[in-house]
Amino acid sequence: MADELHLIAALERNIASAILGKPEAIHLSLVALLSGGHLLVEDAPGVGKTSLAKAIARSLACDFKRLQFTPDMLPSDILGSNVFLPNRGEFEFRPGPIFTNVLLADEINRTTPRTQSALLEAMSEGQVTIEGETHTLPDPFFVLATQNPFEFEGTYPLPENQLDRFMICIEIGYPSREIEKNVLINHREGEPGEKLGSVITTEQLRRLQSAARAVKVEDSLNDYILEIVDATRNHEQLHLGVSTRGAITLYRAVQGLALIEGRQYAVTDDIKRLVLPVLAHRIVVKGILHEGRRDRANSVLKQILSKTPVPN
Missing domain, CATH: 1.10.8.80 (Magnesium chelatase subunit I, C-Terminal domain)
Structure with a gap:
C-alpha cells in the first residue's frame, strides 16, 4: 500500500505544479484515472480545462494523443480507416488517433453527434469496430474530454448515452485573486505544463488501477x-x-x-x-x-x- 500511495502523491504533486489552486479538480481527475473511467471537464473557455488534461497526460509515461474537435470532423478522423493499396491489391487498416493510452478530446461538443458517437464503443469496451472488424485499443485507455458550456456558439450538446460513458464530470471555475496572480507569475516563461515530465509508467498505472479494484x-x-x-x-x-x-x-x-x-x-x-x-x-x-x-x-x-x- 505504501508504494501505491507514494506513486499517487508524486502524480498529484506533478499535476499541481502546473495547475495551481485546484486540488479538488486534480483529486477527482485522479479518481477517474485510477478507477479505469473517463473524465469530462466542462467550463468556460480559458479557465484551464486543456491545461489540466495536458498536465495529467504529460505526468504519465504513456502514449498520448490530442484531438481538436471541429464541426467538419468525421468518425474516420478518430477511429482510422481501411486504405486500398494498389501495389498489393488489398486493403490495409490505418489506425486513427484513438489508438493510444491517453486521448485528449478537446472541445468534444464542437463536433457533430455522429462523430461524437464514434467514441461510444471505445469508451465502453476498449475496442472499435470498423467495417465489421474489431480492433482492440491499448490498455490502459483513458479519455480526457473538455467541453464548453452548451449555450456557447457552435456547440452540440452531448447526448445522454455519451455523457453516461464519462465516469466523472467536473468544473474548474475561476481561481481566487491570489491564486490567479501566482498563475501569471508561473506563466512568465511559458506554459508550465509543457515542462512537466512523467512520474508514472504504464505498468505502474496498471498496478494502481488493479489496487483500486x-x-x-x-x-x-x-x-x-x-x-x-x-x-x-x-x-x-x-x-x-x-x-x-x-x-x-x-x-x-x-x-x-x-x-x-x-x-x-x-x-x-x-x-x-x-x-x-x-x-x-x-x-x-x-x-x-x-x-x-x-x-x-x-x-x-x-x-x-x-x-x-x-x-x-
Missing part, C-alpha cells in the same frame, strides 16, 4: 449506493434517473477515491463526496429549459442525499 466495499455501502440510485428514478423533478451503468460507475469511483485517500476499504463519506461529480451529468431534470441544468441536477442530488438513511 481490490478496495473492499461493504454490502451496506452497496445498498446505500442503490438507495441513492433508486431515488433518482422515482424523483418527481427528474425525467431520467441513474442507469445501472451509473450505479456501477459510482461503485468503481468510490474504490478509486478510497485508494487515493490511503484506505483499502470504502466509507460512507466516499459515496457522499462522489455523488455529484459522478451522477449529476447522468440525470435529466424535467423542464424545457436547459439553462442551469447542472445546478438543478446538483440540487436534486443534494436533496436525495439528505433524505437517504446512512448505513450504520
Whole structure:
C-alpha cells in the first residue's frame, strides 16, 4: 500500500505544479484515472480545462494523443480507416488517433453527434469496430474530454448515452485573486505544463488501477449506493434517473477515491463526496429549459442525499 500511495502523491504533486489552486479538480481527475473511467471537464473557455488534461497526460509515461474537435470532423478522423493499396491489391487498416493510452478530446461538443458517437464503443469496451472488424485499443485507455458550456456558439450538446460513458464530470471555475496572480507569475516563461515530465509508467498505472479494484466495499455501502440510485428514478423533478451503468460507475469511483485517500476499504463519506461529480451529468431534470441544468441536477442530488438513511 505504501508504494501505491507514494506513486499517487508524486502524480498529484506533478499535476499541481502546473495547475495551481485546484486540488479538488486534480483529486477527482485522479479518481477517474485510477478507477479505469473517463473524465469530462466542462467550463468556460480559458479557465484551464486543456491545461489540466495536458498536465495529467504529460505526468504519465504513456502514449498520448490530442484531438481538436471541429464541426467538419468525421468518425474516420478518430477511429482510422481501411486504405486500398494498389501495389498489393488489398486493403490495409490505418489506425486513427484513438489508438493510444491517453486521448485528449478537446472541445468534444464542437463536433457533430455522429462523430461524437464514434467514441461510444471505445469508451465502453476498449475496442472499435470498423467495417465489421474489431480492433482492440491499448490498455490502459483513458479519455480526457473538455467541453464548453452548451449555450456557447457552435456547440452540440452531448447526448445522454455519451455523457453516461464519462465516469466523472467536473468544473474548474475561476481561481481566487491570489491564486490567479501566482498563475501569471508561473506563466512568465511559458506554459508550465509543457515542462512537466512523467512520474508514472504504464505498468505502474496498471498496478494502481488493479489496487483500486481490490478496495473492499461493504454490502451496506452497496445498498446505500442503490438507495441513492433508486431515488433518482422515482424523483418527481427528474425525467431520467441513474442507469445501472451509473450505479456501477459510482461503485468503481468510490474504490478509486478510497485508494487515493490511503484506505483499502470504502466509507460512507466516499459515496457522499462522489455523488455529484459522478451522477449529476447522468440525470435529466424535467423542464424545457436547459439553462442551469447542472445546478438543478446538483440540487436534486443534494436533496436525495439528505433524505437517504446512512448505513450504520
